[in-house]
Amino acid sequence: MRSELFSAENLEKESAQPGMRLQNSKMLKIELNGEAMARVGSMVAYQGNVQFQALGSGGLGKFLKQKLTGEGVPLMKVTGQGDVFLAELAKDVHIIDLEPGDALSINGSSVLAFDSTLQYDIRMVGGAGMASSSGLFNCVFSGYGRIAITTKGTPVVLNVDAPTYVDPQAAVCWSANLQTGYHRAEQLGLGTLLGRRTGESFTMSFAGQGFVVVQPSEEPPVLGSGQQQQEGGLLGGLLS
Template identity: 40%
Template structure:
């Protein structure tokens, strides 16, 4: 076990400028944003900041009635906040591992619980998985992000990306699915024999099937989602 003097501890753990741009991984589980303007972040993810930064929770009608209605349908507890100003902002989410993606006109679907931050240049929309909403506790929703700019997503432990091809579809556990390429639309399939074999709750009997060309990102952890109570 490492034992540091205070000076050694400070030197080993202090913040370092890596010159990576707007989004920078300060540690694998801490995102540094070199803010000069505005970004969107998961509400409650701010750990620390320096400089002149103002935080504002998203307004009820911030993104129009359509997204408000979808958020009400999903019952999801994830909400966004705006950070405006100039300075360094540090974000984290329950110690989850952070991955930074720089979209160059592509699109990606991200599980709503795994979206940490994104630039305002990114277009986004909430997608409710209606077929599965009544089959899992709390349902499941995701966010489609597209355009040009940086996004940060999170995963419990190291993410694994599986390539999907027309002749080789991929099946995943919805609770372990983090993201997938915007070219894919998952189907939901149930397997009663699999459920019986596992001998656990209904979650294991529902699988997401990805067909076509693209990728899907999974994590070695099953997240449990709860419906937000009003």
């Protein structure tokens, strides 16, 4: 049988070392020998002796303030020995290595998988205050290990060496040490252009030393059960 489908580019990537790696730009491969954490529903294939345990609201139980969110976190623990392939709506997949002392704040809708050696928390985004009814929480990861995130399209990584402003729906992740704030569009002169609304209700600001990753697409507003519309999509699908 012959086809370009069977070219080396599409064959399974093999490695002698366990852990996360890119199968291709849209798919993550975990060569599993132990355990990892992954987004529920992200598994597209697996080989070997692998078990999946849905954690539900217990996934971030010791950190999640359920009185604030009212929702669970759909994570699953993946354990065993084998190869696990993960993807999320054909989004681009990127791997980030965290080392001791690193801390990364991530929009929850962009989290695909991470090593169980990482510590994670849910924190209020600094400076958000009561700017909106949502977009107030983010996932903060620290420790040593790998995390795989997704973006809708090829992102830009902005070095925050000057005051930086980003649409909160396009912000994927940023250095956790950055100072953040929320500004109404009118405060930045974006409220009206030639008499027309720009469509940007709030803009996030970043200051300090670090980086922010911005995707070329805005996450749609998320509607939670019994909740108001979320503008920033922070925590996104992880809290739906």
